[in-house]
Each structure stands twice: as structure tokens, then as C-alpha cells.
Amino acid sequence: MFDFLDSGQYDLLGAFWVTAKLTFFSAIGSLIWGTALVTMRVSPVPMMRAFGTVYVNVVRNTPLTVVIVACLMCLNQTLLVSLGGKGSEDIGFRLAILGLVAYTGTFVCEALRSGINTVPPGQAEAARALGLSFFQVLTLVVLPQAFRSAVTPLANVLIALTKNTTVAAAISAAEAASLMKKMIEFEADALFAVFAVFAFGFMVLTLPTGLLLGWAAKRLAVKR
């Protein structure tokens, strides 16, 4: 039933490796972009707050497929942005990361904002009373505690991100979902097996993430 895997015609590991890389780079990027966004959303500067709010609400409510395809069509094909990529697969890979970061950053931002809400206001007050600047209060006192209580929602975001990488197939990044499309076409007699293989592959990526971060959430929790 699974003999199509032995034919040597499909690079399953390679495809999942691309998925893992997409996930990894997008996760790092979204964490940074999400932190920047939440900084804007809680900043005392009205312009920054307005930008953060508008960005999050627009991008979060746009389908990921639209964001990713827009990256290819608008950025690459119209504005010729290739982010240093060579060849359509490489360009697709890089633009997919850009789209995923732009999209996932909004969810990271909101997860962190809920984390910030768990930090008692007295913590920031005490920090301000010591003479720390807004940025220091945020980076030294509020965000470290917010991150710790946001590990569980961040794990959700990371798992969703892993699975969202499949949308990158739409702009020809050579990740798992694009290989799956190929297999469905050529192995129509083993459809169930093909789907099972990919479902299993994603679980191999996401289950340990969930377990690890669940454990980390308990370890890192701030005792009050």
C-alpha cells in the first residue's frame, strides 16, 4: 500500500525538510515582528498604536492565501522583489517566509498582548518609579513576564504556522504540500495512503512542539 514511497521518485524527507525550514524561519521572523507590533500597540505614542491596531486587524482578517499570493504577484512579478532568491522555487520559498511572517506576526502580537494583560499593573508602576524608561519597563519587566504567560497561546500559533506553511505551495515553494499534490496526481490508487503519510508527517512536526512548549509553559510560569 505504501510501496510508492520506495519508488525513489518522491523526495518525501526533502519536502518535509523544506516545510521545517519554512516553519523555523517564519517562526523566528514572526516572533520578532509580533514583538515589534505589540510594542507599538501598547506604546504611549498614538501614531504607533494606530498603526499597530490597523495592521493587526487588516492582516489578521485577510486569508493567508491572499497574503502569500499577493507576495508573489505584487512584490515579485510587479515590483520585481526577489529577496535575493534564484529560481522560482527559491523565490517562492523566500516570499512565502515574508508572507507567513507578515501574517503570523499579528497572532504573535495578540498572544503577547494577552500575556501583557496577565502582568499586574503594579509591576510596570514599580519599574517606572525606579526611573526606567518606557522601553526599559517593557523589555526588562513587562515583556519577560508576558512571554512566560503567553507560552501556551504562542504554542498554538506555532502549530498553526507549521500547518499554514502548506499555503506556500501556491507560490511553488517545494514544501510538503506541493509534493502531496504531485503524489495525488500520480498515485491516485493510493490516495488514502498519501493523505495518511502527510497527516503523519505534520504530526511528527507539531506534536513534539506542543509537548515541549506545554512543558516549558509550566516551567517558565511566573509565580506570584
Next chain:
Amino acid sequence: MSGVSVSKGPEGATRSADDLVVLSEVNKHFGALHVLQDVDLTITRGEVVVVIGPSGSGKSTLCRTINRLESIDSGTITIDGKPLPAEGKELARLRSDVGMVFQSFNLFAHKTVLENVMLGQIKVRKTEKKAAEAKARALLDRVGVGTQADKYPAQLSGGQQQRVAIARALAMDPKVMLFDEPTSALDPEMINEVLEVMQQLARDGMTMVVVTHEMGFARSAANRVVFMADGRIVEQASPEEFFSNPRSDRAKDFLSKILHH
């Protein structure tokens, strides 16, 4: 006192170089509630001022306006001759000279006791890490929690946490210390250990503004008692005078409720 220059302020009030904190005609509203009404208060260097009064009289708000944790609607507040700046670097610098101790301790929950006392020194005063640690340990010894240095705040009792909070404020070498009901969240048996530290500070000549319900502390440590009610300073006097011979009816009423039962 000799060598003190005395000049006339714009409102005709006498100002001396010994005045550390001066509030003049301070007003503040929370929505429709007028929490501070034309408050004038001058605190001189080395003075211990205890602010008492019924709940909702504005005493905590008064305390919090002094380092601008609460902004004011009108009036002026000057600290060591400088008016309180608006938000920004200047305000941060000023706050570093004003120590604050909160009712709910507010120790940084993700940092150890030692790190709590070192943070301001390193990030605001730019002290070397080693020097900051030495100073932090010395201060923790002074308030009697030296052995708890490597624990996290949640592992300490309330009284210990509050003493750490005092050490954290002292680490900045503040010109004045503000205490906002420092013992109100404590179990009765822990109140004294905190009050003793504050008594010692007062004896060492620290300028202190203390909002409290501890009348014993007011009697023994205060140079002056300020009685507030309904957003106004109703009466101020030395502790002996205030407790034995209050002038206003409001103060008489308040004292009769808390002292006799």
C-alpha cells in the same frame, strides 16, 4: 537654620532651599470625582510626614502624584526646586531620585530578590554589576533579609517582600521616599518588622512621606501629621498635638472612630 536663602515665590509663599517637595494648589479629578482639591503641602529635607485620613480621602493619590504615577490637572509640584517634568527622559531621571514603596510590594516577580535590588542601579544609575551586587547585599542585610537574596519574591512572606521593596527603593539613593500604605496588605504579625525598618530610616534622617493607618508609627516617627478628608488637607500638626488636641471636627470624628473601641 543659617545659610538658607529665602525667596518669595510668585504666589507670595515663602520658599526655602530646605524645601524638598512642594505641592501648590494641586487639583486632580477622577471623572466627576474631585480627589485632590487645592492641596498645598511643603516637605522639608529630613522631615517625616505621615498622611492619614479616611478611605477615599485622596491620600494615596496625593502620594502618587509626587512622582507623577498620577498626573495632576492643575497646580505645581516641585522636587528639590525643579518642577515635575512631563513624560520622558527628564521624568525618568526625577523618578529615580524619588523612592516609592507600594501597598502590594510590586517586586518584579520574574527576578530574584537580589536582582530586584540590582536592576535600578544597573539600568538607571549605570553602576558596575559588582558594585551593584555589593550594595544590594548590604541593603538586604540592613533590612534583615540578606539570607533570602537568591529566592524569588513569591517564596517570601509579605513582610519580607515589603522590606525587599524598601531596599530596592533605597538602592537608588533617593532624596525622598514615598510609602503608599506600606503595611496595609500585611498580616498583623508582619507589620512591625516593616515599621521597624521605616523607624530606622526616619532616625537616619531620610525624608519620608508615609500614607498609613498605623497611628502608632505616626506618633513615634512622624515630625508632622497631615490629616486629609474629601480631597483636602484638613489639618496638619505635630503628632502630639494632633492626637491629643485635634482642632477640626472632621479629625476629631476620625480619631474617635479609630482610637476608641
